[in-house]
Amino acid sequence: MSEQIADTAPLGHAKHIRSWGNWAALILLVLGAVVMLFPLVILALNAFKTTEDYNMTGPLSFPAHMSLEGVISFWNTTDFPMKFANSLLISLVVSVVGVLLSVLNSFALGIGRVKGNTVILLFIMLANMVPQEALLYPLYIMFKAIGLYNTQWSMIIIFTIIQSAYGTYLLSAVYGTFPQAILEAATVDGASRWQTLLRIVLPVSWPTISVLFVFFFIWTWNEYMIPMAFLMSDSVQTVPLALATMQGQHTMAATDLAAAALLSIIPTIVFFVFFQRKLSQGIVAGSVK
Structure with a gap:
């Protein structure tokens, strides 16, 4: 009995060991996610900047002061x-x-x-x-x-x-x-x-x-x-x-345009996140089928 346990233990432990192929696939997926999310992050950063802050620091920096001017402008206009x-x-x-x-x-x-x-x-x-x-x-x-x-x-x-x-x-x-x-x-x-x-x-x-x-x-x-x-x-x-x-x-400032674009895509992101579980179940069900 002890021999059977000794034989099966390494097999069970081996299931948790990732191969180089698995690690490579994981790294590629992470890189792909970063590439896909990068424009959204830049959009969010610039949506909460003032026009002066954007002109001084550019689009890739964090906002010095959080501002809702662009959001309010698009909302009302x-x-x-x-x-x-x-x-x-x-x-x-x-x-x-x-x-x-x-x-x-x-x-x-x-x-x-x-x-x-x-x-x-x-x-x-x-x-x-x-x-x-x-x-x-x-x-x-x-x-x-x-x-x-x-x-x-x-x-x-x-x-x-x-x-x-x-x-x-x-x-x-x-x-x-x-x-x-x-x-x-x-x-x-x-x-x-x-x-x-x-x-x-x-x-x-x-x-x-x-x-x-x-x-x-x-x-x-x-x-x-x-x-x-x-x-x-x-x-x-x-x-x-x-x-x-x-x-x-x-003639829209870059910050106003970023705020407008962010407001326009937030509902679809929320909807997608809300139904993400159903979406994953459907994809898995299709692959199993």
């Missing part, structure tokens, strides 16, 4: 709370409805085996490859005709369709590999299509759906080109448009 509410409303509605449509479409195409599902997915894939620039004029004519131009509803409808198309293509591939034995067992037990979706498919695919929700929110929040062409009134514009409008109408 662009009516940031209203722009924030617009972006939040559009992004949340698009994320929720886009995920819902993606799940329903994918369930029909991947599990329901709709006739011609391969052709439908092919068209969806081709639609995802169309550049947004090519959509601007047809969408402009369409929403002008129905009276939704220069409204938040235009952004919600456009981005819901764009995001759900991508989500449908992704989830259909996942649902296409769903074990048929489980679905057949549910059918034998008398489960309807809706019960199969709600009680079997959704719980299993919830991590992937959470990833889509996070991505849809961040992508919609950061959209600039289509909102720029469709949201003319100040009362319906989003945060990225507020930043661009302020740059175009005013």
